[in-house]
Amino acid sequence: MNLKQNNDLIITSLPTFTLILLDGKREGELFANGNMQLGIAIDILAANVHLDKVTLSPEQLDSIELVDIVTHEKLTGDWTYSSDENDYSHTYPRGDVTRGINLSSGRDTTNDDGSQRKVYWLTTKKEETKEIIAKITLCGKEYLSYHNVTADGSHIDVHGRRAIVYDSSDLSDLGHEVALRIDSGKYEYKTTVINHYIDGDDVPQSPSYKYFEWIKNNYYIYPINNGQKVDVQDVEIHNTINDNNPLMYDYLRFTHHTRANHFYLWFLWGLYQDKKIAGAEYRRWEYQYCQYFSVLNEATPQVRIVTKPHEKKAISMSRLYFENPEDGFWEDKNDYIPKFKFHDVYGNESVLLEIIMDDADNFHFRDAE
Numbered sequence: 001m002n003l004k005q006n007n008d009l010i011i012t013s014l015p016t017f018t019l020i021l022l023d024g025k026r027e028g029e030l031f032a033n034g035n036m037q038l039g040i041a042i043d044i045l046a047a048n049v050h051l052d053k054v055t056l057s058p059e060q061l062d063s064i065e066l067v068d069i070v071t072h073e074k075l076t077g078d079w080t081y082s083s084d085e086n087d088y089s090h091t092y093p094r095g096d097v098t099r100g101i102n103l104s105s106g107r108d109t110t111n112d113d114g115s116q117r118k119v120y121w122l123t124t125k126k127e128e129t130k131e132i133i134a135k136i137t138l139c140g141k142e143y144l145s146y147h148n149v150t151a152d153g154s155h156i157d158v159h160g161r162r163a164i165v166y167d168s169s170d171l172s173d174l175g176h177e178v179a180l181r182i183d184s185g186k187y188e189y190k191t192t193v194i195n196h197y198i199d200g201d202d203v204p205q206s207p208s209y210k211y212f213e214w215i216k217n218n219y220y221i222y223p224i225n226n227g228q229k230v231d232v233q234d235v236e237i238h239n240t241i242n243d244n245n246p247l248m249y250d251y252l253r254f255t256h257h258t259r260a261n262h263f264y265l266w267f268l269w270g271l272y273q274d275k276k277i278a279g280a281e282y283r284r285w286e287y288q289y290c291q292y293f294s295v296l297n298e299a300t301p302q303v304r305i306v307t308k309p310h311e312k313k314a315i316s317m318s319r320l321y322f323e324n325p326e327d328g329f330w331e332d333k334n335d336y337i338p339k340f341k342f343h344d345v346y347g348n349e350s351v352l353l354e355i356i357m358d359d360a361d362n363f364h365f366r367d368a369e
Contacts, residue, residue, distance in 0.1 A: 011054050011138045016045035016115045017145050018153025019066075019134045022090070026156050029092045030124065032078075033163035035347025036088050037121040040066065040081070040156065042134045042145070045115035053114055060138065061118045069131035069146060069155055078126035085121050088233055088347040092161065124160040132156050166223045166342070166350035168365040175222035175229050177314070183216040183305050189325040190298040196291060204296075212323040216305055220314035223344060231313035231345040235270030238339045246272075249279045249302045256280055256333035259360035261324035263301060266363075268338045268355060269316040273308040279320065285329055297329055315342060319361070339368055 021028045022039030030036045042064050046054040065074045066081050075081060124130070133155045134145040146154050192207040222229035237243060242250045255266040265280055279302030288294035301322045308316040322330070335357050343349045352368040 010048035010052075011046045012049045013047050013051075014044060014136075014138075014143050015047055015051070016043055016113070017134065017136070017143055018043050019132070019145050019156055020153055021156060022119070026153075027158075028156065029159040029161050030090075030122070031092070031163050031346050031348055032124050032127045032160035033347045033349070034123055034125040035086070035343065035349075036092075037086055037090050037123055038158060039085070039090055040120045040122055040132075042118045042120070043115045043153070044118065044136070045113070046138065056116055056138075060136075061116060064118050064134055064136045066120060066122065066132050067135045067144075069133050072133075072135065072144070074135075075122075075130075075132070079122070079124045079130060081120040081122045083120060086347075088343070089345040090121075093230075093346065122158065124158070125163075127160050127162050129157060129159045132158060164225055164344070164346075164348035166225075166344070166348065168351075168353055168367050170223045170225065170350075171221055171315075171353070171365045172224055174227075175224045175314075177220040177222070177312075179218040179220070179310070181215055182218045182309065183303075185214055185303060186211040187214050187299060187301060187303065187322060192296045192298075194286075194294050194296060196288075196293060210325065212325050213321075214301070214303055214323065215321045216303075217319045217321075218308070218310075219317040219319070220310070220312050221317065222314045223342070223350070225344075232271065232315055233313070233343045233345045233347070235315055235340055235342045237268055237270050239336055240268060240338045241336055246274065246276065249277050250281075251276070251278070252338075253278070253280075254336040254338045254355065255357060257335065257357075257360060258330045258332050261327050261330065262360075263322035263324070263330040264360040265301070265320040265322075266357065267307070267318045267320070268340065269307045269318060270340065270342070271308070271313070271316065273306075275304065275306050277302050278305050278307070278318070279303055283329065283331075297326060299325065299329070313345065315340070317355075 019042045022041055028038050030038045046056055067074050136143050189210045190207050193205045195203045241253045242248050253267050257264055282300045284298050286294055286296040338355050341350050341352055354366050354368045355363055357363050
């Protein structure tokens with residue numbers, strides 16, 4: 001065939017005008033959550049009266065519509081499509097819901113047989129089955145892929161399945177993984193004796209140093225659906241001590257409490273992964289034994305950690321423990337109640353959730369009011 005660019009005046013037929021799902025099937029399913037996408041490829045070959053190929057312009061390819069097989073109207077409302085692929089999985093789960101999620105994306109291209117391919121990404125918010133065909137108007141003539149009801153590629157069937165809405169009951173212990181002592185080390189505890197003289201002078205002696213243990217545990221929380229762990233795609237976090245500044249040591253921290261004089265800090269990372277300094281503010285505690293001398297104790301509970309060292313697609317939390325250097329040194333402050341929402345890899349979302357600390361080591365989730 002001779003190539004003729006962008007001359008739709010000579011287009012008289014479409015020898016090829018078919019659509020198929022990107023996985024090669026004619027029938028597919030997706031969650032009706034408005035986020036999960038199904039990839040659809042429309043293959044089109046335009047020709048003139050002599051059956052010479054006519055290459056369609058990008059604008060002409062973009063004018064292809066996905067339409068309802070009954071009404072021939074463009075999909076709108078609950079059913080929408082675009083040329084933009086998102087990051088959610090395009091494969092509806094069967095069996096193990098965390099596997100088989102990486103489907104090749106597909107792009108507008110030219111096929112080996114000379115036909116051109118337009119790729120759309122379909123979403124729905126409605127639980128129903130939709131039969132879909134493709135439509136294009138060229139040279140004032142309307143063409144439908146549904147020219148032969150029995151032909152392969154004339155139409156596709158798409159099933160919108162009920163969306164999942166996760167709540168606190170879906171974050172059960174079944175979906176919890178714990179990594180103990182994933183990081184550890186020693187922190188410095190400085191003690192200075194200060195002499196107080198009658199003339200008012202305060203003279204510090206040379207300080208002494210001791211080193212005490214710190215430990216980081218990580219907790220990975222997967223939502224559960226049909227008894228299976230589901231990967232998490234994104235997490236939105238609010239109401240921690242510092243929601244907005246990742247450079248600060250208290251970023252995404254929500255506790256500052258003690259138990260048996262040990263010190264515990266909890267962080268809600270979500271999917272945030274970085275190497276950073278995490279902890280609490282410098283602590284200074286001076287007490288006077290008598291009028292002649294006092295003792296100043298100092299420590300900075302800040303350590304360098306990797307927030308989420310494993311490539312787990314789970315809601316990640318960390319607990320930092322600082323060993324008691326001296327009874328009464330660490331102090332309690334009120335916990336924050338962090339709030340968060342998440343989407344799983346299929347675009348299903350959760351209600352707004354909260355973390356409630358039961359004690360220094362135990363917590364539970366609840367639905368936010």
